[in-house]
Amino acid sequence: MRASDRRLPRALAWGAAAAIPALFVGVFFLWPVLALIATGFTSDGRLDLAGIPEVLGLERSWRVLGNTLAQASLATALSIALGIPAAFVLYKLKFRGRSFLRGLLTVPFVLPTVVVGVAFTALFGPGGSLHVLGLDRSLLVVVLALAFFNVTVVARTVGGYWSQLDSRQAQAARMLGAGPVRAFLAITLPALGPAIASAGALVFLFCATSFGVVLILGGREFANIETEIYRLTVQFLDLRSAAVLSLVQFAIVALALLASSLLRKKHERAYGMRHEERTARQGDAPVLIVFGATLIFLHVLPIAALVWRSLQGVKGTGVTFANYVALVDPPESSPLRGTVFDAIGLSLWIACLATLIAVVFGMMVVLVVSRKPRSRLLQRSISLYDSAIMLPLGISAVTLGFGLLLTMHRRLGIGFDLRTSIVLIPIAQALIALPLVVRTLLPVLRGIDTRTREAAMMLGATPARVLATIDFPLLGRTAGLALGFAFAVSLGEFGATAFLVRPDAQTLPVVIATLVGNPEPASYGAALAASVVLGVLSAGIMLGAERLRPAGISTGSW
Amino acid sequence: MSVQSGLVVSDVSVEYTNGIPVVRDASLEVVRGEVVALLGPSGCGKSTLLRAIAGLEPLATGSVSWSGEDLAGVPPHRRGFGLVFQDGQLFVHKSVAENIAYGLRVQRTPRDERQARVSELLELVGLAGYGSRSVQELSGGERQRVALARALAPKPRLLLLDEPLSALDRELRDRLADDLAVLLRSTHTTAMLVTHDEGEATTIADRVVRMRSGRLEP
Numbered sequence: 177m178r179a180s181d182r183r184l185p186r187a188l189a190w191g192a193a194a195a196i197p198a199l200f201v202g203v204f205f206l207w208p209v210l211a212l213i214a215t216g217f218t219s220d221g222r223l224d225l226a227g228i229p230e231v232l233g234l235e236r237s238w239r240v241l242g243n244t245l246a247q248a249s250l251a252t253a254l255s256i257a258l259g260i261p262a263a264f265v266l267y268k269l270k271f272r273g274r275s276f277l278r279g280l281l282t283v284p285f286v287l288p289t290v291v292v293g294v295a296f297t298a299l300f301g302p303g304g305s306l307h308v309l310g311l312d313r314s315l316l317v318v319v320l321a322l323a324f325f326n327v328t329v330v331a332r333t334v335g336g337y338w339s340q341l342d343s344r345q346a347q348a349a350r351m352l353g354a355g356p357v358r359a360f361l362a363i364t365l366p367a368l369g370p371a372i373a374s375a376g377a378l379v380f381l382f383c384a385t386s387f388g389v390v391l392i393l394g395g396r397e398f399a400n401i402e403t404e405i406y407r408l409t410v411q412f413l414d415l416r417s418a419a420v421l422s423l424v425q426f427a428i429v430a431l432a433l434l435a436s437s438l439l440r441k442k443h444e445r446a447y448g449m450r451h452e453e454r455t456a457r458q459g460d461a462p463v464l465i466v467f468g469a470t471l472i473f474l475h476v477l478p479i480a481a482l483v484w485r486s487l488q489g490v491k492g493t494g495v496t497f498a499n500y501v502a503l504v505d506p507p508e509s510s511p512l513r514g515t516v517f518d519a520i521g522l523s524l525w526i527a528c529l530a531t532l533i534a535v536v537f538g539m540m541v542v543l544v545v546s547r548k549p550r551s552r553l554l555q556r557s558i559s560l561y562d563s564a565i566m567l568p569l570g571i572s573a574v575t576l577g578f579g580l581l582l583t584m585h586r587r588l589g590i591g592f593d594l595r596t597s598i599v600l601i602p603i604a605q606a607l608i609a610l611p612l613v614v615r616t617l618l619p620v621l622r623g624i625d626t627r628t629r630e631a632a633m634m635l636g637a638t639p640a641r642v643l644a645t646i647d648f649p650l651l652g653r654t655a656g657l658a659l660g661f662a663f664a665v666s667l668g669e670f671g672a673t674a675f676l677v678r679p680d681a682q683t684l685p686v687v688i689a690t691l692v693g694n695p696e697p698a699s700y701g702a703a704l705a706a707s708v709v710l711g712v713l714s715a716g717i718m719l720g721a722e723r724l725r726p727a728g729i730s731t732g733s734w
Numbered sequence: 735m736s737v738q739s740g741l742v743v744s745d746v747s748v749e750y751t752n753g754i755p756v757v758r759d760a761s762l763e764v765v766r767g768e769v770v771a772l773l774g775p776s777g778c779g780k781s782t783l784l785r786a787i788a789g790l791e792p793l794a795t796g797s798v799s800w801s802g803e804d805l806a807g808v809p810p811h812r813r814g815f816g817l818v819f820q821d822g823q824l825f826v827h828k829s830v831a832e833n834i835a836y837g838l839r840v841q842r843t844p845r846d847e848r849q850a851r852v853s854e855l856l857e858l859v860g861l862a863g864y865g866s867r868s869v870q871e872l873s874g875g876e877r878q879r880v881a882l883a884r885a886l887a888p889k890p891r892l893l894l895l896d897e898p899l900s901a902l903d904r905e906l907r908d909r910l911a912d913d914l915a916v917l918l919r920s921t922h923t924t925a926m927l928v929t930h931d932e933g934e935a936t937t938i939a940d941r942v943v944r945m946r947s948g949r950l951e952p
Contacts (some may be wrong), residue, residue, distance in 0.1 A: 550751055550792075627823045630790055633810045634817040635837035635889060645836070649827045 186639060194544045194561060199536040201610070204603050205568050208579025208647075213426075214418035215582060230422040236404075237512055241424060244400040247315065247390070248383035251322035255379050256372060258323065258474065259330025261466040267335030269460065270453045279722040281328045286477060286661070286718045287711055288668025289325075289388025290685045293480035294692055296321045296393055304481060313395045321389045324474055326379040333378070337371035337454060338364075356459060377436035384428050385572035387426040387671040388685065390413070392692055401425045402574045406674065409578055422575050429571060479711070486704035499705035511694045513680055516651065516687055517707045523667055523684040530605035530666035535608070535659055538613030541565050541646065545614070546621035569611035573671025576604055581675050598681045604672040608661035616658040622652055660721020664714045684710050736764060740765045740924060741787065741799060741892055748779070748786045755794070756782045760946045762928055768922035769918050771939035772790050772862040779948040780928045784894050787926070788817050798815040800891065816890030821866040821880035823871040828922045831865035836896075837888035840854070858917060877907045882914070886921065893918075911937045 202674075218224055232522050266278050284292075298304055301312045311317050341364070351360040387402040394403065401421050408418040454466065491498045503516040545562045549555060568576065580600050624647065632642045636734075670685040677686050682707060691703035741764040748757040753876040766771045772780045784879045785791045787798050789810035798805045799833045805813060817839075824833050831852050856862050859879040864872075869880065880899055885893060898914070915938045918925050929935050935942045944951040 504933075552751065623908075625823060627819055628825065630788075630810070631817065631819060631823040631884075632825070632836065634788060634815065634894075635841040635884065636811050637836075638811055641840065646825065 184377060189429050190547075193540040197541045197565060197610075200533075200537055201568065201607065202564060204580065204600075204606050205571070205576065208479075208583045209571060211583045212419050212422050212575065212579040215415060218424045219416065219445070222337045222705070223639050227420050231417045232424075237424075240399055240404045240502065242403055243394075243398055244384055244402075244428070247318055247322065247386075247394075247398070247400060248380050250315070250319045251326065251383040252376050252380045254319060254323040255326035255330050256376055258374070258470045258513075260325045260334060260368075260372070261463045262331035262470060263326060263335035263338055264460075264463055265333055265467045266497045268338040268453055269456050271456060279329065279719060282713045282722055283718055284325055284328050286664040286668065286714055287325070288670065288685050288690045288714055289386065290392060290670050290692075291482075291668070291707045291711040291714070292321055292478070293389045293392030293479040294637050294688060294703055295711075296389075297692065298704060299478045300480040303485070313393070313397065315398060318390060318393050318398055320474065321393055321478075322383045324478070324697075324714075326382060327474065329379055329382070330372070330375045333375035334368055334371045337455075338368060341367055346695055364527050374436055374439035376665065377439055377659045381432040382434065382679075384432065385425070385574075387572070387574050387674075388689070391689065400670065402572055403508060405574050405578060407683035409581070409675070418578060420547075423673045425572055425575060429533065431680045434649055435557065440528045444544070455572070458519035477549060481702060482711070483708055486701070488701075499701040500709075503705055503709070504701070508700050509696045509698055510702070511690055511696070512682070512687060513698060514682075516691075516702060519682050519684045519687040519706075520709065522598075522681060523710075526602045526605065526683060527663050527666040529594070530609060530669075531603060531659060531662040533606035534613050534662040535655065538617060538658065539651070539655070540609075542617040542621055543643070545618060546624075546647075548626060566611045568607045573604075573608060574671065574675070576607065577672030577675030580604055580672070598676070598678060600665070600676045601673050601683065604676060605666040606662075606670055607621065608672065612665060613658045613662050616653055616661055617651060620654045621647060624650055658718050664718045665718070665719075666711065668714050740768070741801045742802075743783075743787060744785065744796055745801075746786060746798060747794040748782050748791050755895070756948055757786065759796070760950050761796075761952060764945055766924050767922055768941065769915075769923075769925045769927065771929055771935035771942045772945055773879055773929055773935045773942050775946035776930055778784045778945050780945045783791055783898050783945070784817075784833045784896055784926065784928045787892075788815055789813050790802060808920060813890075814891045816885035816888065816893045818878075818881050818885045818893070818895045819947060822877040824872075824877055824880055824884070828869070829865065830861070830867050830869055830872070833869060833880055834865075834884045834887050835873060836884060839949045840879050841888055853886060855887055858921075859883045860913070874902050878902065878910065882917075886923065891924065893923050895925060895927040897930070898913075898930070900931070907931075907934070914938055938944075 182439070183384050216227060219227065262281070266274065266281070296317055297312070300306050300309065302316050304312075343364075345367070346359045346363040349363050350356070352364060384400070385402060386400070387406070390398065390400045391403045391406070399407065403423060405418045405421050405425070408414045408421070410468050461488065487495045487497070487499050501509075503520075506512060541562075545558055545565075547558065549558070580603075584600060627644050629646055632646050634637075637645060668685055669683075670689065673683050674686055677683060682690070688703050688706050688710065691699045691706065694700070737946045743763070744759045744761045746757060747755055749755050754860065757822065762770070762782055772783065774780045782791055786793055788807065789798075789805065793806070795841060800813070825836065826889070828836070834855055835848050838851060843851070852865060853862070856864055861879055863884070864876070864880075872880065878901075878951055882898065895914075899910050911934050916922075919922075926940055927935070929938075
């Protein structure tokens with residue numbers, strides 16, 4: 177039988193496409209994470225739960241947990257409060273330059289955390305124009321910086337939903353005498369509820385696992401679980417306590433993910449109604465003012481402060497490029513072994529590798545997950561597989577970096593300790609980028625009608641040819657977007673990378689964190705300049721990739 | 735009627751994955767050069783039977799054969815059948831000409847021959863000069879014409895048409911039905927048409943087979 181001869185290799189090919197990324201996630205993600213859990217529960221190879229009450233008995237642990245929850249809740253509340261007006265302006269109003277503005281607002285989300293951290297110190301820290309407010313190293317600045325990233329997440333998720341919401345109910349309420357505020361509170365806000373809640377859960381997750389921003393802006397006083405794990409590991413080599421704190425972090429992440437997935441299901445069900453937008457009216461003025469103020473005070477001001485101060489000399493006299501020159505030609509006092517310029521080169525190289533891994537594996541995953549097989553068992557396995565591959569999205573980068581540090585000394589049968597090389601860095605970054613790549617590409621393939629593939633098949637195309645002539649070309653443009661996404665995320669990745677760099681091979685975000693923590697004024701100047709460079713690279717790549725976004729295709733909800 | 739010279743469907747049953755039968759014990763024959771319409775209300779299983787003949791649905795029982803060769807185990811892309819969907823299913827990332835040339839490329843037809851065949855087909859379906867257009871600019875009727883040309887291009891031994899005109903409005907549907915009837919005759923195409931429209935069936939087909947609740951009426 178010719179057909180059954182062909183069925184076996186085909187099953188093997190699909191099996192391989194599914195197994196290779198799964199193996200990657202299993203070895204470099206699941207294993208480290210399980211090893212981390214084991215470290216928390218054992219000592220000297222025996223089950224020992226004593227570490228848990230020991231760590232949880234410390235006053236500092238509770239303060240750190242309290243900080244984490246307080247920062248995340250406040251930042252989530254602020255992001256929602258500012259994100260809803262932004263969603264209205266960007267998705268309900270029609271105006272010139274809207275798509276440009278929407279594209280621009282993807283930038284804060286991919287700006288590296290260290291860049292935003294440094295930008296806020298440039299504004300509120302010593303020498304900053306708002307230093308007089310006395311907010312340096314305060315809870316408020318940490319919360320503002322977290323909101324910087326996440327207002328746009330809320331705006332995107334809620335806006336996408338809002339633009340399809342039927343507004344006739346609210347109009348009916350207006351006809352019955354309700355004022356615009358009352359109609360919004362009574363009708364529109366409850367209707368947006370699921371989208372807001374789902375965005376909120378995601379934002380809470382991002383904030384609770386935030387590392388770079390809190391490390392730079394929070395100091396010891398406002399440390400969260402992430403920075404505490406880092407401190408315990410790197411400064412005190414107290415792996416056990418760090419592992420116990422990771423368990424606490426797992427619990428928080430699991431709860432936030434569970435809430436997010438439950439709420440997302442609700443909100444997906446409500447999709448697909450109509451598409452309504454209108455031009456701005458006088459009555460929209462308050463909303464426009466809130467949106468404008470968010471943009472200017474939360475986003476533009478810190479970035480402007482960063483750029484401006486990067487151009488100031490140590491003594492603050494006039495515009496100078498001294499800080500940028502120091503990137504190539506560092507002063508004697510530099511705490512770095514090489515130059516910042518070396519770090520830029522290494523970062524770009526590592527980001528290329530990470531992007532390659534994430535996009536290749538992401539494509540494989542997407543091809544497998546987008547299949548609609550006849551068998552129920554296969555359908556169920558595919559949906560299970562999908563969730564397994566998405567796991568790295570939920571785990572904090574610090575936990576991942578720490579876990580890799582714990583496990584990768586076991587030789588993996590390849591004869592050398594992976595931790596002595598920097599190969600783990602692109603691997604960790606690829607793991608973090610993989611879920612983003614999958615969520616960007618999947619809607620495209622899911623959107624292809626099965627019958628389009630059948631049409632090609634009926635014209636004589638083999639299954640491989642259908643993939644090559646239908647699936648891949650349709651993925652093309654969006655693959656560019658995913659590529660940019662993955663590259664920007666890898667370039668700015670800090671949490672996992674901080675654990676994996678070596679003194680002689682540091683990435684740009686790690687170098688920035690080192691410089692900013694150094695008391696030398698020249699180091700701070702170099703940190704400002706390096707942040708500008710990193711910010712421009714990330715934003716440029718993301719904006720370039722945004723242009724590849726095909727019209728009308730929604731790509732995930734972040 | 736010679737069994738050797740066309741499509742023979744015997745005792746075919748098709749089931750959903752949950753085991754509920756959609757088509758029960760269907761038997762029919764289509765002789766070479768003949769155009770047969772499968773007429774029935776929506777949901778009677780006629781499209782499923784057509785897809786089963788194409789090889790896109792697995793058979794629960796029975797067999798489909800062409801010229802005496804049993805097609806069990808022959809995948810859809812090796813059956814040499816063409817299929818036109820209700821909504822065309824044109825490839826949105828390709829131009830009109832590229833859509834029509836798709837099947838010819840698969841067959842590795844030389845470039846000159848391919849271009850000649852594409853122009854010939856565009857002429858045939860009344861769209862001469864449309865080759866370089868994007869399929870997204872086309873009207874519903876033009877799309878179906880392109881879908882038809884695309885299916886005819888590789889000269890299928892059997893053309894399957896799944897409600898090819900149902901998505902169009904009445905007036906256009908009548909005109910296209912006439913065109914389709916002429917076109918199938920002039921190209922000596924063996925075809926099987928699925929429709930719920932009595933008028934369309936009689937206009938286009940030589941013979942009408944009726945179907946109701948998964949069974950063919952004698």
